[in-house]
Amino acid sequence: MTERILVCDDEASLREMLAILLKRHGYEVDQASGVRDAFTQLGKEDAYDVVITDLNMPDGSGMDVLDKARERDVNTQVVMVTAFGSTELAVDAMRRGAYDYIQKPFKNTELLATLEKALEKRAIVDENRELRARVRAGLAGGGDLIGESPAMRQLMSLVHRAASSTSSVLITGESGTGKEMVARALHFQGPRGDKPFVVVNCGALPETLMESELFGHEKGAFTGANRKNEGLVRSAEGGTLFLDEVGELPASLQVKLLRVLQERRVRPVGGSNEVSVNVRVVAATNRDVEREVTEGTFREDLFYRLNVIRLNLPPLRDRPEDIAPLALHFLEKHNVLQGRRLALSDDATAWLKTQTFPGNVRELENTIERAVALADGPLVEPSDLTERPLAAAGFEPSAPTDLPLDGFSLDDYLAAVERRVLYQALEQSNGVRTNAAKLLGMSFRSFRYRLAKYEGDS
Numbered sequence: 001m002t003e004r005i006l007v008c009d010d011e012a013s014l015r016e017m018l019a020i021l022l023k024r025h026g027y028e029v030d031q032a033s034g035v036r037d038a039f040t041q042l043g044k045e046d047a048y049d050v051v052i053t054d055l056n057m058p059d060g061s062g063m064d065v066l067d068k069a070r071e072r073d074v075n076t077q078v079v080m081v082t083a084f085g086s087t088e089l090a091v092d093a094m095r096r097g098a099y100d101y102i103q104k105p106f107k108n109t110e111l112l113a114t115l116e117k118a119l120e121k122r123a124i125v126d127e128n129r130e131l132r133a134r135v136r137a138g139l140a141g142g143g144d145l146i147g148e149s150p151a152m153r154q155l156m157s158l159v160h161r162a163a164s165s166t167s168s169v170l171i172t173g174e175s176g177t178g179k180e181m182v183a184r185a186l187h188f189q190g191p192r193g194d195k196p197f198v199v200v201n202c203g204a205l206p207e208t209l210m211e212s213e214l215f216g217h218e219k220g221a222f223t224g225a226n227r228k229n230e231g232l233v234r235s236a237e238g239g240t241l242f243l244d245e246v247g248e249l250p251a252s253l254q255v256k257l258l259r260v261l262q263e264r265r266v267r268p269v270g271g272s273n274e275v276s277v278n279v280r281v282v283a284a285t286n287r288d289v290e291r292e293v294t295e296g297t298f299r300e301d302l303f304y305r306l307n308v309i310r311l312n313l314p315p316l317r318d319r320p321e322d323i324a325p326l327a328l329h330f331l332e333k334h335n336v337l338q339g340r341r342l343a344l345s346d347d348a349t350a351w352l353k354t355q356t357f358p359g360n361v362r363e364l365e366n367t368i369e370r371a372v373a374l375a376d377g378p379l380v381e382p383s384d385l386t387e388r389p390l391a392a393a394g395f396e397p398s399a400p401t402d403l404p405l406d407g408f409s410l411d412d413y414l415a416a417v418e419r420r421v422l423y424q425a426l427e428q429s430n431g432v433r434t435n436a437a438k439l440l441g442m443s444f445r446s447f448r449y450r451l452a453k454y455e456g457d458s
C-alpha cells in the first residue's frame with residue numbers, strides 16, 4: 001500500500017519541491033496551501049499516514065493542522081516544519097502530539113529520514129492496536145462479529161473503516177440483531193479501544209435522574225446529592241459513549257445531548273461552568289427514527305448529528321446465510337460454558353434455516369443454549385430445538401370456556417396443563433420415559449427436566 005502524505009506550506013515553491021521529492025520516493029502526496037486548505041484535505045475519506053506542516057502560515061497556525069489531523073485519526077503522524085530559532089514552539093507541538101520537527105532550511109535526506117521514522121511509528125501503533133483489539137474483544141465477551149451474508153460482510157467492512165474515525169454513528173435494527181455487539185466492535189477495533197466503553201440505557205431512568213446520571217452534578221445540586229458526580233458522559237473521556245435506546249431520550253435531554261455533540265462540552269446539574277469532553281458517541285435504536293423525526297418526537301438536529309455514519313442491521317430472516325455460521329458459533333460457546341461436546345445434526349441445521357426468528361440473533365442463541373442444556377447428545381436434533389411438537393396434526397388444545405371473574409393465572413394454568421400432559425404421556429408409554437419424551441416431540445433430557453418440576457408434587 002502506498003503511504004499517503006499531506007504537505008502543508010503556504011510557500012508554493014517549497015511545497016512543490018517537497019511533493020516532487022516525495023513522489024519520486026514512491027509516496028502518494030497531496031498538497032495544502034494553508035490551514036483552511038489542509039482542513040479540507042483532512043476531511044476527505046482516507047486519513048493520511050503522515051502530515052508535514054509548516055508552523056507559521058498566513059491563515060493560521062500549523063498547530064491547528066496538527067490538532068485536526070490527530071482528531072481525524074490519532075494514528076496520523078505529524079511532522080512540523082519550523083523556522084530557524086523557534087525550537088520552543090516545536091517542543092510545544094510535540095507535547096501536543098506531533099511526532100517530530102525539522103528546522104528550515106533542511107536537507108532532503110534529513111526530511112526523508114524523519115518521514116521514514118514517522119511511518120515506522122505509525123506501522124507499530126497500527127499493529128499494536130490490532131492485537132489489542134483482538135484481545136479486548138475476546139475478553140469483553142463480545143468476540144468477533146459472525147456473518148457471511150453479503151449484507152453482513154458489507155457491514156463489517158464499514159465497521160472496520162468507521163472504527164478509526166471519531167464521527168458519530170447511529171446503529172439501527174430490530175431487537176436482537178446485534179446493535180450493541182456492533183457498537184463494541186466499533187470501539188475495540190478503533191484507537192479508543194483501551195479507553196472506556198460506557199453504555200447508557202436512555203430509557204432506563206426517569207428524566208430527572210437521567211440528567212444528572214448523564215451529565216453529572218455538583219455536590220448539593222439537589223436533595224440527596226451528597227457528593228459530586230462526574231456523570232456518564234465524562235466517565236467515557238477518551239473513549240466511546242454508547243447511547244442505547246436513544247429514541248427513548250426525553251426531549252429536554254435531547255437538547256443537552258445535542259450540545260455535547262456540537263460543542264463537546266457538558267454542564268453538570270447545579271454547576272456554573274461547562275467542562276469540555278472528548279468522547280465518541282455511538283447511538284442505537286430499534287425504532288423507526290426517520291418517522292419519529294417526521295412526527296416531531298425526535299429532534300431533527302440531534303438526528304443529523306448522530307446519523308453521520310449510519311449502520312443498519314438487517315433482521316436475521318433477511319440474511320438466512322448467517323443462520324448456520326451463527327448456530328455453530330453459539331453451539332461452540334455454550335458447549336464450553338456448559339461443559340458439553342454436542343454437534344448439530346444435518347436435520348437440525350436444515351430446520352434452523354427454515355425458521356424466521358422474530359427475536360433475531362438473540363432468539364437463535366437462546367434456542368441453541370437451551371438445546372445444549374437439554375439434548376441427549378451426541379447430536380442436537382430438531383426436536384431439541386423446538387418446544388412445539390413437530391407433528392400435532394388434528395390435536396386441538398382445550399381451554400376453559402369461561403374464565404373466572406375474580407382473576408385467573410395463565411402461568412398456573414399452563415403449568416397444570418403441562419403436568420397433566422407429562423403424566424399422561426408417561427402412562428401411555430407404560431412409564432418408559434424415552435418413549436414418553438418421543439410422544440411429546442422432545443428429547444429425553446428435556447422431558448426429564450420438565451418432569452422434575454412436578455415430581456415433588458403428588
Ligand SMILES: Nc1ncnc2c1ncn2[C@@H]1O[C@H](COP(=O)(O)OP(=O)(O)OP(=O)(O)O)[C@@H](O)[C@H]1O
Nearest residue numbers: 144145146174175176177178179180181286361362
Ligand atoms: N453477528 C453476530 N455475531 C455473533 N454474535 C452476535 C451477532 N449479532 C448478535 N450476536 C449476539 O446476539 C445477542 C444479541 O445481540 P445484541 O445485544 O447486540 O442485540 P441488540 O440489537 O442490541 O438487541 P436489543 O435491541 O434487544 O438491545 C448477543 O448475545 C450478541 O452477542
Ligand SMILES: [Mg+2]
Nearest residue numbers: 179180244284
Ligand atoms: Mg441492545
